Amino acid sequence: MDPFAAERHQMVLVQLERRGLKDARVLEAMRFVPRHLFVPDEQRCDAYWDGPMSIGHGQTISQPYIVALMAEALQLRDCSVCLDVGTGSGYAAAVLSKLCAHVVSIERFSLLAETARNNLVTAGFENVDVICGDGSLGYRAKAPYDAITVAAGAPFVPQELKEQLKPGGRLVIPVGSSRSLQDLIVVRRVSDGTYESKNFGKVAFVPFVGAQAWPEH
Template sequence: MHFSIQQIYKIMNEVGRRNFLPSELKYLADIEEALPIGHDQTISQPYIVAFMTAALSPDKDDKVLEIGTGSGFQAAVLAKLAHKIYTVEIIKTLADEARERLFQLGYENVFVQHGDGYWGWNEQAPYDCIIVTACAETVPQTLIDQLKLGGRMIIPVGPVHGAQSLVLIQKDEAGVISSKNVLAVRFVPFTRNIRL
């Protein structure tokens, strides 16, 4: 099923961005800007959330992997559209807060894990859709490997302080990967735990 950006905005309004902002910033919920959520992280500009969600257009039976939970807003939007959302956050405080927030708001189909998103969430793979909400310099092969045949991934790619693009990646039924740049963006960098 394909969703328009307008349809996603309607879902975002139902979810309520203000529920995912620090109390002192709730009054800015409707502003078209990324906003700080602590720990040098941001909640994305509403248009970017809508654009990325519409680009994936998950089906109601889909299993979705999100890398970069943040405050949990993107996961909550996806939870209205897809069957199960698995989301990974590298900052433990944010992961714990998002898990509690999503639970309190009644999102029973979202599962939050504290960990290094570079490695995805292999135990639950493969995924119909993968969404990455932090900029990677290159697309992690680990995430491509966790994408189901016929699946889609959207990820910001580029240097931390340079030109970044949202890249839509598709894996066809034969496992062949294709990608295209769909939008110029600016994201916080993909942070890593270095595995020894």
């Protein structure tokens, strides 16, 4: 028996459905993925609360609503291949793995990348590859992607990530001139060199650091 199953169902009802999220596949993935296995042991009792949680290295596991909102915006299919930038503890990658064929997840902190790999194995998610590297440059070895999601706030949309989308592919990324407040932007590649975007509203993420993002300091 999963002692947190009831909490996950309540999380989906109160935090997601009542806020207007409707994608049945996303809601089912959020009910299924054991978020408590992706937070530090001492925080497991709070794993399903309505907010982000610290996972060390100045990073966080995102609020469940934000994870679900970004997943819904990607419009993933069973055959999709997704690039997940900012692995963190691996929770969002696990959710995405329930919605598509394969997830490539990239994390700049090697210790977090290793933790995420262990979390994903423990939780039984096998269709995720965790790479340690600069997520602002994407991961061309497995490109192009049907979808790309970024779990950190960027000063602009990195051109590298846009170019690694398939035609029709979607990129979901927080963008803003502030390191602490952004707009959640969905970019769709219409055809080679042509993109359209939509603003999903204000969000607050940790800074996206990399060669095509914020500088380290």
